[in-house]
Amino acid sequence: MxxxxxxxxxxxxxxVDRLNSGEVTPLDLLDALERRIAEVDGKTNALPILCFDRARASAKALMQKPPGERGLLAGLPVPIKDLTDVAGVKTTQxxxxxxxxxxxxxxxVVELLESNGAVVYAKSNTPEFGAGAHTFNEVFGATRNPWDPSRSASGSSGGSAVALATGTAWLAHGTDMGGSLRNPASFCGVVGLRPSIGRVPHSPAFKIDRNLTVHGPMARNVEDIALMLDAMSGEHPADPLSLPRLPASFLSAARSGKKPKRVAYSPDFGITPVDPEVAAITRKAASRFAEAGVIVEEAHPDLREAHECFHVLRAFDFAITKAELLRTKREYLKPEVIWNIEEGLKLSVEKLERAExxxxxxxxxxxxxxxTYDLLLSPATIVAPFPIENRYVAECAGKKFDNYVEWLGIVYAITLACCPAxxxxxxxxxxxxxxxxxxxxxxxxxxxxxxxxxxLEDILGVRDTTPIDPRPAPQ
Structure with missing residues (x-):
C-alpha cells in the first residue's frame, strides 16, 4: 500500500482509481486521515467533529459491494460542513x-453523496450559522489559515478549505450564499465552486424556494472538483428546484480541453474597492489565458444594484430562518447575526419588491x-487573508464599509446573477x-x-501547491 x-x-x-483497482481500501484511507488529523488539525482547527466509527461502519458496508458498484467516489472519505445534517452526528451550526x-x-445532499460512494468521517468548522466570511465561533473557536496561522481562513466553508489545504481531505462539502465556497478557497489556495441554483439538491428548510444559498464542492484542483460535482448533482423530488443530471459528466467537461473564445476581466465589477496587490495578481493570471489563444478584454456587466439588493434579500433570509432564535435565544447569538435578523424584521414589502x-x-x-463573453474573471476576494483577530474586513484601499458583509460584493453580485462561479x-x-x-x-x-x-490551471501551474503542513506563525 x-x-x-x-x-x-x-x-x-x-x-478513486486506486479504490476501484483494489490497490487501497476505504479503511486504508480513513486510517491515513485519522493519523494526519492528529498530526496537523490541532494547529488549524478545521475538523472539530470527527465520526470515524460511523465512517468505518459505512466503509465496511460499502466494501461488501464489488468495486465497480460502489459509486462515483468508490469509498472516498469526505467531510461535511457543520451547517448540514449527517444522521447520528453532531450538527452545531x-x-x-x-x-x-x-x-x-x-x-x-449527504444522502446523495453517500449513495455515490462518499464516506463521511468529519464535520468542518463554520462561523455561527455560516454568517460572515471568517470561520470562528464560540463552540469550537477559530479556524486558522495554514499558510499563516495568524491569518483568517475566510468562510463560511473555512474548515473545508483548510482540511483540503492541509491534507486532511481530498474533497470537501460546503455551502455558498455570499461567497462561502469561493472566499475560503481563495484564502487557502484551493478550488471552491458555487454551482447554479438547483444543480446540487438539498433539503428545503424554512422556505421551499430559498435560492441565495447553494451547496457545492471544494477540492485541490479542477478535475477533482468536477468529480465531486458529479457525485453531488442530480434531481431529487424533495427539492423542487433541483435539476436533472446532465448526459455528460462534469469530469469529462473539465478534461475536454474546450477553450473559451473570449473572456472578460474586471478587478472590481465597478462596485467595490480592491487591494492593489490582489488586483495585480488576478489581472496577470487572467491575461495568461491569451497563451491559449483566448481573447482577454477588460469588461464587466452592469451590477450596480448588488449591494442594496443583496443586503435586503440576505436580511430577509435571516429573518425567516432565525427570527424565532432572536425571540427566544438572543443572548446566545453573535452581534452580526442579531443585526442581520433585525434588519430583516424591519423590511417592508416595498423594499422586498424593489430588491427582487x-x-x-x-x-x-x-x-x-x-x-459576448464566454467567461467573466475577477478577484475572488478583494483582499489577501486578513489578521485572525479581525471579525471581518472593515475597509479596503481607503474605503470604509458600512457593514460586515459589504466587502464581499465581488462574490455576492455573482450570487444575485444566478451564475456558477x-x-x-x-x-x-x-x-x-x-x-x-x-x-x-x-x-x-x-x-x-x-x-x-x-x-488556465495548466497555464498557471498551481495545481500541486497543496497540501501543505501548517506553517509556524510569524514572529
Whole structure:
C-alpha cells in the first residue's frame, strides 16, 4: 500500500482509481486521515467533529459491494460542513444553542453523496450559522489559515478549505450564499465552486424556494472538483428546484480541453474597492489565458444594484430562518447575526419588491453580457487573508464599509446573477499568501466553466501547491 504521504498528496481522481483497482481500501484511507488529523488539525482547527466509527461502519458496508458498484467516489472519505445534517452526528451550526444537537436524519445532499460512494468521517468548522466570511465561533473557536496561522481562513466553508489545504481531505462539502465556497478557497489556495441554483439538491428548510444559498464542492484542483460535482448533482423530488443530471459528466467537461473564445476581466465589477496587490495578481493570471489563444478584454456587466439588493434579500433570509432564535435565544447569538435578523424584521414589502426587481434586472444584464463573453474573471476576494483577530474586513484601499458583509460584493453580485462561479488559485502575495481568481459562467454553464478553469490551471501551474503542513506563525 502507498505511504500516508503518497496517499494524502494524491488527487481525488487518482485515489478513486486506486479504490476501484483494489490497490487501497476505504479503511486504508480513513486510517491515513485519522493519523494526519492528529498530526496537523490541532494547529488549524478545521475538523472539530470527527465520526470515524460511523465512517468505518459505512466503509465496511460499502466494501461488501464489488468495486465497480460502489459509486462515483468508490469509498472516498469526505467531510461535511457543520451547517448540514449527517444522521447520528453532531450538527452545531457553530452556535452554542445547538452545541449538543445530534442530527436524526441526513440532508439530501449527504444522502446523495453517500449513495455515490462518499464516506463521511468529519464535520468542518463554520462561523455561527455560516454568517460572515471568517470561520470562528464560540463552540469550537477559530479556524486558522495554514499558510499563516495568524491569518483568517475566510468562510463560511473555512474548515473545508483548510482540511483540503492541509491534507486532511481530498474533497470537501460546503455551502455558498455570499461567497462561502469561493472566499475560503481563495484564502487557502484551493478550488471552491458555487454551482447554479438547483444543480446540487438539498433539503428545503424554512422556505421551499430559498435560492441565495447553494451547496457545492471544494477540492485541490479542477478535475477533482468536477468529480465531486458529479457525485453531488442530480434531481431529487424533495427539492423542487433541483435539476436533472446532465448526459455528460462534469469530469469529462473539465478534461475536454474546450477553450473559451473570449473572456472578460474586471478587478472590481465597478462596485467595490480592491487591494492593489490582489488586483495585480488576478489581472496577470487572467491575461495568461491569451497563451491559449483566448481573447482577454477588460469588461464587466452592469451590477450596480448588488449591494442594496443583496443586503435586503440576505436580511430577509435571516429573518425567516432565525427570527424565532432572536425571540427566544438572543443572548446566545453573535452581534452580526442579531443585526442581520433585525434588519430583516424591519423590511417592508416595498423594499422586498424593489430588491427582487433589482435582482431580475441585474441577472438579465449579466445574461446579455455572456452573449459576448464566454467567461467573466475577477478577484475572488478583494483582499489577501486578513489578521485572525479581525471579525471581518472593515475597509479596503481607503474605503470604509458600512457593514460586515459589504466587502464581499465581488462574490455576492455573482450570487444575485444566478451564475456558477469558482475560485481558482492564481498566485501569491509578496508575503506568501494565496490569491484566488473568480471565474464565472452563464447560468447552468458549469461545463464550460470547468473546461476553461482546467486550461488556465495548466497555464498557471498551481495545481500541486497543496497540501501543505501548517506553517509556524510569524514572529
Amino acid at each position: 502507498p505511504s500516508d504521504q503518497a496517499l494524502l498528496r494524491s488527487t481525488a481522481c487518482a485515489i 457553530g452556535s452554542p444553542i445547538f452545541k449538543d444537537t445530534i442530527a436524526k436524519q441526513s440532508d439530501i 426587481a433589482q435582482r431580475i434586472a441585474l441577472a438579465m444584464r449579466t445574461l446579455e453580457f455572456f452573449k 469558482l475560485s481558482l488559485p492564481c498566485g501569491f502575495t509578496a508575503s506568501g499568501l494565496p490569491v484566488g481568481l473568480q471565474m464565472v459562467a452563464a447560468p447552468r454553464g458549469e461545463a464550460p466553466l470547468l473546461a476553461g478553469a482546467r486550461i
